[in-house]
Amino acid sequence: MQRGAGTARLTDQTTAVSSDVRRHNLSIVASFLAANGPHSRSQLAAATGLTRGSVTALVGALMDARLVTESTETLEPPNDTAPAKGRPNTLLELSGDHLAILALQLDAESVTALLTTVSGVPLLRIVENHGRPMGDPERVLEVLAAVLVRALTESELIHRAIADLTVVVFAPVAGDPPMVRGDSDLDWLAVDVIGALRARIPDLDTVAATIRLVSDGGLAALAEFEQLDDVTDLLYLKSNSGIGGASIIAGELMLGWQGMAGAFGHLALYPQGSVCACGQRGCLVTLAGPDVVLAAAGLNDVQSSEGLSVALAEFVTRVRRGEPRASAAWANAVNWISLALHILVNATDPEVIVLGGFWAELRDEIAAQFALGGPTVFSESQFRHPPVLAGVLGADAALLGAIRSARDRLLADPLAPGHSQATID
Numbered sequence: 114m115q116r117g118a119g120t121a122r123l124t125d126q127t128t129a130v131s132s133d134v135r136r137h138n139l140s141i142v143a144s145f146l147a148a149n150g151p152h153s154r155s156q157l158a159a160a161t162g163l164t165r166g167s168v169t170a171l172v173g174a175l176m177d178a179r180l181v182t183e184s185t186e187t188l189e190p191p192n193d194t195a196p197a198k199g200r201p202n203t204l205l206e207l208s209g210d211h212l213a214i215l216a217l218q219l220d221a222e223s224v225t226a227l228l229t230t231v232s233g234v235p236l237l238r239i240v241e242n243h244g245r246p247m248g249d250p251e252r253v254l255e256v257l258a259a260v261l262v263r264a265l266t267e268s269e270l271i272h273r274a275i276a277d278l279t280v281v282v283f284a285p286v287a288g289d290p291p292m293v294r295g296d297s298d299l300d301w302l303a304v305d306v307i308g309a310l311r312a313r314i315p316d317l318d319t320v321a322a323t324i325r326l327v328s329d330g331g332l333a334a335l336a337e338f339e340q341l342d343d344v345t346d347l348l349y350l351k352s353n354s355g356i357g358g359a360s361i362i363a364g365e366l367m368l369g370w371q372g373m374a375g376a377f378g379h380l381a382l383y384p385q386g387s388v389c390a391c392g393q394r395g396c397l398v399t400l401a402g403p404d405v406v407l408a409a410a411g412l413n414d415v416q417s418s419e420g421l422s423v424a425l426a427e428f429v430t431r432v433r434r435g436e437p438r439a440s441a442a443w444a445n446a447v448n449w450i451s452l453a454l455h456i457l458v459n460a461t462d463p464e465v466i467v468l469g470g471f472w473a474e475l476r477d478e479i480a481a482q483f484a485l486g487g488p489t490v491f492s493e494s495q496f497r498h499p500p501v502l503a504g505v506l507g508a509d510a511a512l513l514g515a516i517r518s519a520r521d522r523l524l525a526d527p528l529a530p531g532h533s534q535a536t537i538d
Contacts, residue, residue, distance in 0.1 A: 136526055142171045143180060146207045147232060149341045151184045153202035172205060179412055180527050182208035184243050193321030207232050213273035215264055216515035218281040221298040221354030222421050223244060224257050226264040227512045231520060237267050248300040258313040265320055277519035278321040280306055281511050286328045287371045297390040298354040330375040332514030334359035337467045337504045344464050348457055350377055354397045354421060360461045380453050397453050401446035409442035425471045432475060451482040466501045469510055473503040
């Protein structure tokens, strides 16, 4: 009896290993097509190192799941191929035309929904302002839920099931379940965003295979990281409404013990400064945050009447043309930003610094101040300052990062329940 039980456990383990290998190989094929576009079966075999027979079986499973389809294009055979063997090879491409990926972004003044195909082609975009009612999560969550319902309805109309839903917030996220742990942009304390959406949309878990709440900094950093060649270590700082960012080391996003790494706006730089919403004094966001520079530049009225984005665009315009009040406000902010960069560079030693949000548009001033030096741990002869670059993805950086991360999750296990079986009648 003991030998029989032992044999049964061995068989189960072998089956599990075999299943893991198959899942891994399915991911290899699907991910290769996602990254490299249409390829034939023989090309896939050559590129992945899998046998032609394995590729044929794997492709068959992915086609049955409607994640891969045969392209209308064909691959012509080499010129020296004999005519009798010269049939063009059929190309395969990533499809998933029954699925969609949805990212929902909540920032300081608006809610944005971006619906895409599995390969990232946009299908729908919705933007709605929530009015920034400070300290009133319920009013903001009503707008968030309304935008989500519109996106889900549109997805149903085009017969696509939601394989992955990511809600992006411009605030720290931590806990189990994940919650916003304080949002200084909206004057929130702890808020269960996903719980609030489930309460407003009772069938949410049946129409979205997975639902996640994620802070924007890491997603934006990953999206910008993918735009760079031959970089493994990156420091990302951005200012859209508050100040945040992330650090990527050896190609991996640093999340921290509680998942709250990257709250760079709360670096306490000036002990005699004003009290921050986090309870500290002299945080970077109280010295160089958007609300601070707009007030110093005399743009509070523009922010009140036309919104934060319009006010920041006007601020950038005034700085560029040398308007005295805006230039003075920015010069003061840049000193604090540079100090924060030097501290973070000492702590993370990145190859490159990437700036996002409106800081990307004023990169030159930040880079120039940073190059003047600071509290580095090495002498100038030993230490090379990393270059300071402007991000290229603009306000969509976190949204695009959410879409790409969702696609990677789907391709890592392409036949998982909710992906291969998702349908809309």
